[in-house]
Amino acid sequence: MKTVTGFASATIGNVACGFDVLGFAITEPGDEVILTQREKRTDLLPVSITSITGDGGALPRDPKKNTSSFVVLKFLEYIRTNKGIDFEGHIELQLKKNLPLSSGMGSSAASAAAALVAANELMGNPCSKMELVHFAIEGERVACGSAHADNAAPAMLGNFVLIRSYNPIDLITIPPPDNLFCTLAHPHIELRTAYARSVLPRTISLKTATEQWGNVGALISGLLTSDYELIGRSLVDAIAEPKRAPLIPGFYSVKNAALEAGALGCSIAGSGPSIFAFSSSYEAACEVGEAMKQAFSNIREKLQSDIWVSPVCKEGAKII
Amino acid sequence: MKTVTGFASATIGNVACGFDVLGFAITEPGDEVILTQREKRTDLLPVSITSITGDGGALPRDPKKNTSSFVVLKFLEYIRTNKGIDFEGHIELQLKKNLPLSSGMGSSAASAAAALVAANELMGNPCSKMELVHFAIEGERVACGSAHADNAAPAMLGNFVLIRSYNPIDLITIPPPDNLFCTLAHPHIELRTAYARSVLPRTISLKTATEQWGNVGALISGLLTSDYELIGRSLVDAIAEPKRAPLIPGFYSVKNAALEAGALGCSIAGSGPSIFAFSSSYEAACEVGEAMKQAFSNIREKLQSDIWVSPVCKEGAKII
Structure with a gap:
């Protein structure tokens, strides 16, 4: 049994003029995702949700519909196809939501980014953050119907992130001024x-x-x-x-x-x-x-x- | 009698994505404006055009309609009202056009900027370039019906210039990378x-x-x-x-x-x-x-x- 906890903080998208192309991360609050590796269970998807706290029961518990588990499923598919890593076990996911839902604080992006760094760690870090960010962006489509990147990218990468292009994804990290x-x-x-x-x-x-x-x-x-x-x-x-x-x-x-x-x-x-x-x-x-x-x-x-x-x-x- | 020659180079506006908000100057070619201070002539405007070369006769010789003389007239009005400088003499203007007209090379902006730095020098430099640039932008309205700043600003200030706002004018100078x-x-x-x-x-x-x-x-x-x-x-x-x-x-x-x-x-x-x-x-x-x-x-x-x-x-x- 191996347990890993990922954390990702709130992010602010748009930043006034930068609709859909600019966002930045703040240091707190943030969501935590705890992943525990178990023996394979053939009756289940490779990921199951064992608990969600802080959401008032609002988030889906179905692993295909919850953003944090959805992105882990996508990540596992990706490393099987692209990295030759065929994960044989089962992952139990606990989500501690500290970010309010539908708040404009990048709540879904934080859960996705936290889940992804934890899953990556569990699998021995086969992916760079720049690879992981693609799954976090896909998670936004599940969460709110639009795969915008201005929360997902800074939740994963920190700093300000400018999205030059969505097709292909082209992200430019911009470090903040010291006293901002x-x-x-x-x-x-x-x-x-x-x-x-x-x-x-x-x-x-x-x-x-x-x-x-x-x-x-x-x-x-x-x-x-x-x-x-x-x-x-x-x-x-x-x-x-x-x-x-x-x-x-x-x-x-x-x-x-x-x-x-x-x-x-x-x-x-x-x-x-x-x-x-x-x-x-x-x-x-x-x-x-x-x-x-x-x-x-x-x-x-x-x-x-x-x-x-x-x-x-x-x-x-x-x-x- | 005092003679001053101003020079301003070609500029490239828009710069692909930066329609109406971005332009930059190159080092050559450029227009020259030679201003000569004479005794006051009460029968004339304070500025007259004595020669234009290189335009194939296409540019107006009327000082109110030619961009280079128009901006000097506006400049003289401004320093009378705002700097207490009441110019008593008369300025003869010679324009050497090296930039082709209607070329996308900022031809009118170069003439305006060259005329303005020469006029400012003739009057003892009462204005900063950031003040002068406003007249150069106004000159664009005379030249082409639109007071866009993406040629006039870099013609005056050099570098890349980003126009954050037109009302009020807010210009941001961006130095170029060394090897561009x-x-x-x-x-x-x-x-x-x-x-x-x-x-x-x-x-x-x-x-x-x-x-x-x-x-x-x-x-x-x-x-x-x-x-x-x-x-x-x-x-x-x-x-x-x-x-x-x-x-x-x-x-x-x-x-x-x-x-x-x-x-x-x-x-x-x-x-x-x-x-x-x-x-x-x-x-x-x-x-x-x-x-x-x-x-x-x-x-x-x-x-x-x-x-x-x-x-x-x-x-x-x-x-x-």
Whole structure:
């Protein structure tokens, strides 16, 4: 019997202007996946789920439908075909969900990435993280109907990850500036990714698109040159934010509160409802967090929220 | 009597994925503007055009309609209002056009930038280049009906320039990698910017836009990290190139020839008809140039072309 625990943290996709092409990892919170190798059981798939905690019973227990087990099944298929590793045993999977579901915090991507590094370790690390990330991206299709990579890639690789192309997958890792801190505010409501995608337009004006890619280029430049003011100015989203803001009670109040408290910029985390802000010091990011929490509680709906302050995680998914 | 000569070089806008937000300067060829300060003449505007060479008589001689004199008039207005400099004399302007018109080489921007640095020098340099660039951008509206900045900004500032925002103008200078060389092929046909803009779609799909901004981000990352392969992979234009390619006889033949000769990437220079390619050495860029010239001459129209091989100019407009 061999037991391995994988961990992957929350990630924030889109990052304002970078719809579907940019995401980054924070250091906490994160999901844990514990894999235990057992004797082969011919009556079962090679992976079974023995426990899930922290999901309130919401996630599927069927190994083909749960993201964390689905990606392990795909990984086992891959190493059999491509690495000549024919796993003869059985894997029991325990998932400790610390990330809220449908939160915009990359919950499904964290479970997938944690499961994959654990499975890879169990099999003697036949795959690089860059190979594993493909299964994590496939897991997103199971979790929310769209194989977007802007959570899965940073959950696996850490840092900021830019997705230059989906076909073929071309990922560019961008290390964060030293003093960039993220404040993440998670209001106690759920917003399903599939629904938050359905409100987006199918077409946009060339003018708006041009503004957006000016900001994407500027944000990448700001990150690579540690230009905090430029990072702040580039956190503009003319496309998804205006459509998704009405789905998040108090979005503009919270954003304004973050900016007034000194944040460099602020936008929706992934498809929401969580909201992230960047600051150029830990202390500033904490003050921004207090302002965001207060703003959520001041709206008509008096939303409770959790706040996390974190640097950008450089490590990605790991064995703990 | 005081005479000053300004010089600004050719620039390449769009740079594949960066429609309207990215451009860069090369070191040659360039336009020269010679300004001579004379006694005030009350019967004339403060600027008159005494000669233009190299334009085949195509450019307007009216100081309000010619880009190079128009921007000097705007500059004089600005320094009177904002710097308290009330110029009492008269400026005679000679324009030596070395850049072909309607070539996609930033011909109007070069004339404007050269005129502005010369005028600024004549007035004792009251303005920074970042101030001057605004007049150069306004000059584009006179020249081609659209105040795009992706030629004017690099003509003035050198390097790559990313335009994060047009309102307000927010320009980010990006120094080029040391070994990046540009091959520019100018076929002997004209393509008016206004017409080349008219073939573009007003709206684009969100999917295509997303692909484009993935490439913009990746190109900026490639430039800032000297990742030549990434620069090459990012030189993809899903929006303007497919629409404008049919306006340039032999475009795809020339592009393929450049890539087969080893170019990192290749696309339309500005709105065409010139075509640029990047290479990671001077020798490679020269070979690419020969292949491009040959390809133009091999098409049915047997186009003659001029070829320039140049590093990215870091200097921008200057006094010579």
